[in-house]
Amino acid sequence: MTEPVVEVRHLRKTYGDKVAVDDVSFAVSPGEIFGILGPNGAGKTTAVETLAGMRRADGGTTHVLGHDTQKHPTAVRDVLGVQLQEATLHDKITAGEAIRLFAGFYPAPADPDELLALLDLTDHADKQFRNLSGGQKQRLSIALALVGNPQVAILDELTTGLDPQARRNTWDLIDRVRDTGVTILLVTHFMDEAERLCDRLVVIDGGRIVAEGTPRGLIDGLEGDRTVVLRFADEVVGAAREVLDRLAATHPDVTRVEEMDGVPGEIAVTGTPRVLFAVVPALAEADLVPDDVRTVTRTLEDVFLAVTGRTYVEQDEEPALVTEGDRS
Known part of the structure; x- marks a missing residue:
């Protein structure tokens, strides 16, 4: 192992x-x-x-x-290389100068030119830190974390x-x-x-x-509801809603039907992981064909909700790095 x-x-x-x-x-x-x-x-x-x-x-x-x-x-x-949050450099140092300066701190550093190429900074090597874009500054920060090999x-x-x-x-x-x-x-x-x-x-x-x-x-690994979103033409959306409402009242795999706010013609159907298998035959029997069908993809936000019981929101920032007595 x-x-x-x-x-x-x-x-x-x-x-x-x-x-x-x-x-x-x-x-x-x-x-x-x-x-x-x-x-x-x-x-x-x-x-x-x-x-x-x-x-x-x-x-x-x-x-x-x-x-x-x-x-x-x-x-x-x-x-161990470390790219710290909100790290910054002197405004006038260039990207190439910064990498070469940091390389001098290590016994066997990476080749500065190879690092510039790896991080797509070769064309910006002579640009001062203050003139780099946000993305270029982040790439330089990564380069400095890697300069010690x-x-x-x-x-x-x-x-x-x-x-x-x-x-x-x-x-x-x-x-x-x-x-x-x-x-x-x-x-x-x-x-x-x-x-x-x-x-x-x-x-x-x-x-x-x-x-x-x-x-x-x-x-x-998440358990619980799944949602299918269907889009119908204007002339059939009303009939589709009626069919799906009846399905929600009678089928054990369908628990909720609602129209999507601000999206004309779209209806969301929520139920068990088998909800799609319930929806398709019901629509076929009524001869209703949606213009589009998509399942709502689950994400890590759903994982967070499942394990904490609350939606994912940002909290206050953590304490600043330099705290008296912290450094070894």
Whole structure:
């Protein structure tokens, strides 16, 4: 069995009366993109900064490649790269200068030109930090996390504030980074990002792990209702609604029928996982053919709702990184 490259056991971190991380445990295998997902303020950043040796734990253990990062935080300096949330550089330093400067901190750094190419920054190497776009700044931040040739990289909220296209471009880059052999811990509050990128993940809420597994496994494991949305031509939508209402009153697999707000002609039918098998024969018998049929895809937001009993909303930000007595 492959030994984990990252192992966290019963991690606990408090700030006065506030418990930021409460009995968190997980292990990451080599080559994975492992997600730490949850709303802002859930304890994600505190957990990974403690893992990286930047904060002192109040309980539990944290290991990276066998090194105890609480007892020996400097031991992982050359094998662990960290891209911190909201990291910034001097306005006038160029992308190329920054990478070469950081490369000088490591005994066997990555080739700066290769990093610029990997992160699509070659054409922006001479551009000052203040003149880089949001996406370019994030790519530079990733490059600086990789400049020491780490075996493990922590990427914290790397697409916050980016437009949709820049986010998708960054996702593609993360896949490319993993393909170089780097194991990635991806910290994010974006459900779609975690679902798109992560091999496995933990969901953290209120400092505790509330779910863990593969994104697909967590979603497929949900029980409960399913919804089918059908669109009908204007001249038959009324008749279709009557048929579906009767179905809801008589069929055990159909529980609710409602018209979609602001979408003329669309009707949502909710029921058991077999709801579609009930709807299709009823419409066929009435000789009603919808113009479009789609099932409502379940997501990690549904997982969050199932395990917490509430919808996914952002919370207050976590405490700032520099806290008196935190640094080892």
